[in-house]
Amino acid sequence: xxxxxxxxxxxxxxxxxxxxxxxxxxxxxxxxxxxxxxxxxxxxxxxxxxxxxxxxxxxxxxxxxxxxxxxxxxxxxxxxxxxxxxxxxxxxxxxxxxxxxxxxxxxxxxxxxxxxxxxxxxxxxxxxxxxxxxxxxxxxxxxxxxxxxxxxxxxxxxxxxxxxxxxxxxxxxxxxxxxxxxxxxxxxxxxxxxxxxxxxxxxxxxxxxxxxxxxxxxxxxxxxxxxxxxxxxxxxxxxxxxxxxxxxxxxxxxxxxx
Numbered sequence: 001x002x003x004x005x006x007x008x009x010x011x012x013x014x015x016x017x018x019x020x021x022x023x024x025x026x027x028x029x030x031x032x033x034x035x036x037x038x039x040x041x042x043x044x045x046x047x048x049x050x051x052x053x054x055x056x057x058x059x060x061x062x063x064x065x066x067x068x069x070x071x072x073x074x075x076x077x078x079x080x081x082x083x084x085x086x087x088x089x090x091x092x093x094x095x096x097x098x099x100x101x102x103x104x105x106x107x108x109x110x111x112x113x114x115x116x117x118x119x120x121x122x123x124x125x126x127x128x129x130x131x132x133x134x135x136x137x138x139x140x141x142x143x144x145x146x147x148x149x150x151x152x153x154x155x156x157x158x159x160x161x162x163x164x165x166x167x168x169x170x171x172x173x174x175x176x177x178x179x180x181x182x183x184x185x186x187x188x189x190x191x192x193x194x195x196x197x198x199x200x201x202x203x204x205x206x207x208x209x210x211x212x213x214x215x216x217x218x219x220x221x222x223x224x225x226x227x228x229x230x231x232x233x234x235x236x237x238x239x240x241x242x243x244x245x246x247x248x249x250x251x252x253x254x255x256x257x258x
Contacts, residue, residue, distance in 0.1 A: 030076030031244070031253040034204060036237060039077035046074055055080060071236045073244055078237075085236040088207050094239070095231030096176055098210070099224040100138055102183050102191045104250075104258050105198050112186050114138070121185035122178070128158050129165070136165045137179035143167065146174035151227050156181055156216060173225035180224025181216065190220040203241045203252050208234035 030037065041048040051072065059066035069087050072080035106112050114135035119126040129144060136142035143163040146152040155177035162170055180191060187194050192210035200208065211230040212222045223230025234242075245251075250258040 029248055029253075032076065032078075032204065032241065036071075036073070036078035036081075036240075037076070038081075039074075039079055041074070041079045044074040044077055044079055046079060051080055069236050071240050073240050076244065078240075082236070086207060088209070088233050088235045088238075090226060090229060091232050091234055091239065092226035093173075093231075095210075095223065095226045098195060098232055098242075099176060099180050099183070099191065101199060101258065102180075102187070102195055103134060103138055105194060106183060106186055108258060116186075118142075118178075118182045122182050124156070124158055125178075125182075128161055131165045133165065134179075134182070137175060137182065140169055140171055140175065141166050142172075142175050142179075143170065144172065144175040144178055146178065148174070150174055152177075153228065155213075156221075173227045176224035177213070177227075177230070178224070181221050183224075184219050184221050185217075188219070190222055192220075192222045199242075199245070199257055202255065202257055203245055205234070205238040205241055207238050208232065 041051050055067050055070070055072070058070070065084070066082075068082040068084040069089075070080075070082045071078055071085050103112075107114070112134060114133065116134045117130070118132045118134065118137065119130050125132060129142070132142045132144060137144070143161045143165055145159045145162045146155045147157040147159045148154050149159075150172050152174045155174040158178075162172070183191050190212070192212070195210070199205075210222045210232055211228075212220050213230055214220070225231055245257065250256060
């Protein structure tokens with residue numbers, strides 16, 4: 001996938017921790033309510049000229065939508081927004097971060113650990129992938145392959161392993177989709193529902209949806225990657241909420257969500 005195509009398809013949500021030599025403003029972190037609070041760049045310690053130059057540079061590297069679907073957040077305030085920041089569309093591989101967030105929630109709940117074997121929840125993995133742990137899926141070191149390869153339309157049908165678990169890194173969408181399937185079995189519910197209840201609703205995400213592969217083994221399985229339109233579709237304004245949550249180490253306005 002080329003840089004231009006990536007920029008064309010993926011919503012750019014920029015959460016800025018340091019955009020200038022000036023220190024971050026002191027005080028309690030600010031979190032948005034139903035809508036973002038807008039502020040001038042200078043009020044948040046950012047040079048507006050440099051910010052506009054940076055966004056203009058980014059726009060020149062993007063497709064036809066340029067930076068119309070981008071936002072910049074500083075200290076919890078929105079200091080820059082594109083004209084179409086509420087548009088919702090596929091964010092492709094950014095969705096992998098949502099899948100991994102579900103793993104964190106399940107670990108918090110004591111339902112699994114990084115050392116949990118995937119085969120214990122997906123019996124089809126027992127023969128060829130008996131040593132694959134959740135940590136391998138999360139770090140893309142599982143060696144998992146499906147019939148059809150990386151962009152398989154049948155990602156839950158195991159094929160010959162690419163390599164032994166942990167042997168090396170391989171960016172592989174089929175592995176992430178099988179990861180999502182495994183997490184679904186552990187959660188005993190669609191991971192979209194768990195994410196909505198524990199993360200999306202508390203932080204105020206409204207303009208998003210999570211695609212799926214249909215019902216498998218009695219449970220709806222959401223996409224673990226972004227291929228085939230099965231992943232996250234979200235606006236920049238909502239994506240920035242997700243970023244702000246992690247910028248604050250999983251804490252949202254005093255409530256530890258993850």
